[in-house]
Amino acid sequence: MKRDSRLSSVLHALLHMAEQDRPMTSDELAACMKTNPVVVRRTMGLLREAGLVSSERGHSGGWRIEADLASVTLRQLHEALGEPTVFAIGNRHETPDCLVEQSVNAVLDEAFAEAEALLLDRFASVTLADLSAEFTQRFKEIKLRKG
Amino acid sequence: MKRDSRLSSVLHALLHMAEQDRPMTSDELAACMKTNPVVVRRTMGLLREAGLVSSERGHSGGWRIEADLASVTLRQLHEALGEPTVFAIGNRHETPDCLVEQSVNAVLDEAFAEAEALLLDRFASVTLADLSAEFTQRFKEIKLRKG
DNA sequence: TTTCATGTAACTTTATTTATTACGTTATTG
DNA sequence: CAATAACGTAATAAATAAAGTTACATGAAA
DSSP states (O other): OOOBOHHHHHHHHHHHHHTOSSOBOHHHHHHHHTSOHHHHHHHHHHHHHTTSEEEEOSTTOEEEEOSOGGGOBHHHHHHHTTOOOOBSBOOSOSSOSOHHHHHHHHHHHHHHHHHHHHHHHHHHTOBHHHHHHHHHHHHHHHHHHHO | OOOBOHHHHHHHHHHHHHTOSSOBOHHHHHHHHTSOHHHHHHHHHHHHHTTSEEEEOSTTOEEEEOSOGGGOBHHHHHHHTTOOOOBSBOOSOSSOSOHHHHHHHHHHHHHHHHHHHHHHHHHHTOBHHHHHHHHHHHHHHHHHHHO
């Protein structure tokens, strides 16, 4: 399975946008994320539907953050992306006739549900501001190391 | 990506095998799992490498469980299958140059690592015997409901 | 020696994400 | 008001990974 990397992508994009005073174009974002501007538009479009960013066409248009960094959580972003499937492992059949398979599904589903709940709680506890701070910290450390 | 359903599959297979005194053939297992005997051999072969089952060729051959049901955990099975990727969500680039992206990765990786640890702990706490009991319970309930 | 079963390599199909192409729409600027 | 810069989006292709299939070899039992 190819893994869905859109959450990672939009976080990267949003942090870059947060460091700019002007809107950033899909082309700029695509360049820094090493992808295609159309992909950027598609993905950012979902964030726009959730009210997290806005876009403007024409000269000096582009994408802009429409929310306070401290108020946007990773979970909100995950939801804005349509809550994509979290696990690459799953049941063979979703609604099997076989009672044995039903039991297997029940036990696995419970385990996956717990792990997903933990992940989403974790996502809910991290804001864009936290990520920005993480970056600032990382940046300082690199500078120190370089002298 | 297509989701990996082998853990679900082998659990289903093992529980059916556990209810038989004789070895079950790949064809029989394939039939009850609605798949192909070659797929069964491939998957069960991994369990054999882990010492959990044995296979015999020729007349009255097939697959047999080689372990106590109470001593085999879901985690062992997951490991026997090669510890496949758990998440369908992941980082865009694994080792990015961009410091922003490194920060994003670090935070996401930590969240995923926690959730994976929880899942694997959960897997480690469930044995085949537990699953078998779950099935027995479910079977009883169905019978009661039917009168 | 025939039959039944696994072992395995090679290839195809299927599902899903990501990338690309093409063209339309809107806003700014000269 | 024309040229340009930007997004919007549909349609299609490429890339990736799991699962399925075919084909044939190997080994054991009747």
